[in-house]
Amino acid sequence: MADAKKLAEQLKKLNELRGPVPQALRDQVAAQNKAQKAILDALKGGPKTAPELAAAAGLPADKALWYLVGLRKYGKIADVAGRGDYPKYELKAGEAK
Amino acid sequence: MSYTERIEADALVVGSGIAGLQAALDLADQGYSVAIVEKAPSIGGKMISLSKVFPTLDCASCITTPRMASVSHHPRIRTLTYSTVDAIKREGGTFTAAVTRKPRYIDEKECISCKRCEEVCPVYLPDEYEQGLGAKKTISIPFTNAIPQLPVMHPEHCIRCGACARTCPKDCIEFLQEPAPVEIKAKAVILATGYETTPMTAKKQYGLGELPNVISPMAAERLLAPHGPYGRVLRPSDGKVPGSIAYVQCAGSRDKSIGVPYCSRVCCMYAIKQAILLSGSLPVADITIYYMDIRAFGKGYEQFYNNARAMGINFVKAKVARVTEDADHNPVVRIERQEGTSAPEEVKHDLVVLAQGLVPGCDVSKFGLGAGLNDFGFVQLSDETVSSAVTAGAGVFAAGVVKGPRDIPDSVMDAGSAAMEAASYIRKL
Amino acid sequence: MDEKITEASSKDNYRQEPKVGVYICHCGGNISDIIDVKAVAAALAKYPGVAVAREYAFMCSSNGQDLIAEDIKNLGINRTVVAACSPSLHELTFRNVLQRAGVNPYLHEHINIREQASWVHKADHAGATAKAIKLAQAGVEKVKRKDPLNAIRVAAEPRVAVIGGGVAGMRAALSAAGKGLEAVIIEKAPRLGGKLLELGKMYPSGEEGTAIAGKLEALVRAESKISVHTGVDIDFVGGFVGNFKINFKNSDGTSSQVKAGAIIMATGYQHYKPAQGEFGYGESANVVTLPEFISLMKNSPAGRLEYSGKEIKSLALIHCVGSRQVEGIHKPQADGKINDYCSRVCCSSALYAANQVKDRYPGVRIYDVYRDIRTYGMQHETYYDKASKDGVLFMRHNEADQPVIVSDRTGHTVKVKDVLTWGEELEVKADLIVLVTGMMPSDISLIKSQMKMPTGADRFLQEVHLKLRPVELANSGVFIAGTAQYPMDVPEAMAAAGTAAAKAAILLAEPDIPLEPFVAVVDEHKCTGCGLCPAECSYDGALMMAEKNGKKVAVVNPALCKGCGACVAVCPVRAINVAGWTLDQFDAMVEAIAKE
Structure with missing residues (x-):
């Protein structure tokens, strides 16, 4: 684990070298966090498909799917087994709260 | 130039796809020392990202990972990944390559590949390994089977929150890391820089890459791969299981309008293979291949094609004039049949794969090695009826797709001859 | 504490109590989509003698291999079972892991739960899982009874014998000699060059076949490490890796023998010979094959394309004659099989020839009748x-609608149901019919039967694995170069031949060659000298009766024994075992599988 002081120095140096973190990047990450939270909130009500989650989170379906892929890869949500044109996703145990 | 490291080897292999790996192994197994330089963060090239490979339907990982492991464990092979060859100079019988190791922003010696940095990083990015369909983090290990298992940080996407550094058990995050110049001296060079696919944006009639459900064959490979982005076959626009999938053949080959008049050799076969795999994972789906000529010319290929037809895959002799989409992003393919009826038709599918062709992965003329190129940027051999590897540059040999499109069996079969030519050249120095 | 374990285990791990590590591979989803790999690992973890059982996405990957190496180091694992794909793919991969970690590589057992469980029981997940558990348990029982083995080393002749002196054979010899190996080319024709000597101008260089062959021959003649025997007749090929013998009769009637450590089969192809009456071949005048046409063009005067003294004003090329044949449409060959493969080079050859006709005789009309242009x-x-x-006028037909040639005194009429005009029945007149014939492998039945070389359904020599070992035959030490394997053009044959030479050079890089130790071993105390076993042995000199310590016993030559086990089966007193595959091990495996 990094020494807090050393890390702070490194990050400060980084800010000096490259300038502050661009606002566009900050906005992008904020939008990402908001979208992911909206998806996870919507899933608290039970398993849903990508278009359903897109509607609930106010996102285009392809964007919602991409967020689902990320949340799935990093263990926040899981596939629901079953048939049908649109597969459903659910919260992974332990991620419900 | 002050180099951080100097490496001496008998041969320098540029590129670590299947041809580069095989050429390196075939040299090292004869007792020669080899240095490999690979621009990607992992060795394995294009092949490691494929699902299964024709005509045997082995999983691509099953064939590639052992080669990758052999190279990484080989006592006579040194591999530099995430590194670029900036220049190669030849003096007498010695090549001197200036190589830059790009910063991963971690201490490569200390990292234990625990992935904790990746887990805590809050920024998600499109994953190019998954052809943009999947997500990764700003700091992440490229993929499950990557060698080496080291994360790469993308500083342009980093919000400098410091979470990775705080969680790393080995304290090996280095935000201030710089590129490291390395010098490699070698007696021979093997170019194995492979290919890229023709760009999705190449053809206006096929949607310029802007239609979400018109995808590249590499994306289709990822959809079919065991650890693909969705874990199953879905279409990118809305996560629907596609019920109808079409392949547009020669979407980036045999086409003078995009500067690729040649046949790319692999597209018929990868389309047939993907169609077979798709019909395995989606048994009720309709799969159509629109084609001009099916070129199943290799060993076992015609039989593979016949099997696909017997499985019910629909082969339609037709030219595809245009691909558009309807309001629900369903691709609409306008075809002119070459068989049956001549009237143009519009056919709606759920997902369309454009069979893109192959173009050179690297402009090797920038190395100034004297290896001539043909009109399309592939390496031209001195006399291909005498040797399949000797270029016009003394001590410079070529392996695999750098000489022109070829499939995996042909590339593997080709790599050994490049190793052999390099070996006899070195021996006679 | 840890250090002590490591130290003790690295010293003499196999004499200790077996500590088996079991590793279940997902093989991506190939296995784990069907088999509950976690359940298999859990069941094996509880099995007697198993110290650890793990599952992982790709055991063969570097990570997977490291997992095993770490367990050997940290847990003192001294035997391993990997339950994964077929041993032909990756048994060696895992033996190498053991070797690197300091454990005898033969204390490994590779269990195939992909082909033998997940792939064959796709619909029965529970059954496949249960079977995988049984197979893995049997593997544990076997590996517990294994003894460390060492590779048998045989001295190798530092020489490569190249059978066939066409372009592939010459290239292979040149590449081997370039590396410093001696190479011997053995060619049945009176001169080097093979099929190229018969052909005229060839793609891609536009040189005459004789010129291409001549360039390589000049290099061969200039290479002191290559010796050439032409006009010879091979009567025997035998021996084993490192020590092959090839006997042949020279053109002057004398006999010679070549001893070689490796053999490269560059025996090439023959042109498909159309059946009597196939498109009128052999019956109507003016029906020739493409190779015949190419030589005919070579001899035709400028300004006038001639055949049998008559001017040819129109010709039709018929593609896929003897290739891409279809069951029920085409007559089988003498062996009862059709040629269902594509001959790869004929489309390009045919069009290259058509272009030459158009260049030299612009007035000649050419029809090209094809299925797919490749x-x-x-x-x-x-x-x-x-x-x-x-x-050139192209006409395209489907496989079910083969073109028909009707011949009379005025010439030939070609009838084609043409796809390009949406199924119109076209008829064209042509003075000459050129059958674009494919390739078939040369007749090498004598060598194939003496060496028991494998061929595919297409009759070409069959490589071990198209991607992993593309130029190796299952016969250790025998490699394939060029069209003996499959149709290729000259540049492709150059690549294949260079790679075959590379594999031979790797094999012969050391003065001796390691052989698998899986050979018959006789327990001389048990052997009663009954003499039943030598009669069963199919490998000359591998097993003989001899006097030892005043007792007649069976004696094995490990360099010749292939470990087939035929002798084991007939021994009435269980005195013979194949090392690594003993009867006790089999008994234990059967018991593990049969146990409730």
């Missing part, structure tokens, strides 16, 4: 383009 090579598409531009 001009796949870098420049080949330009042959197709040029032919189209120069007015």
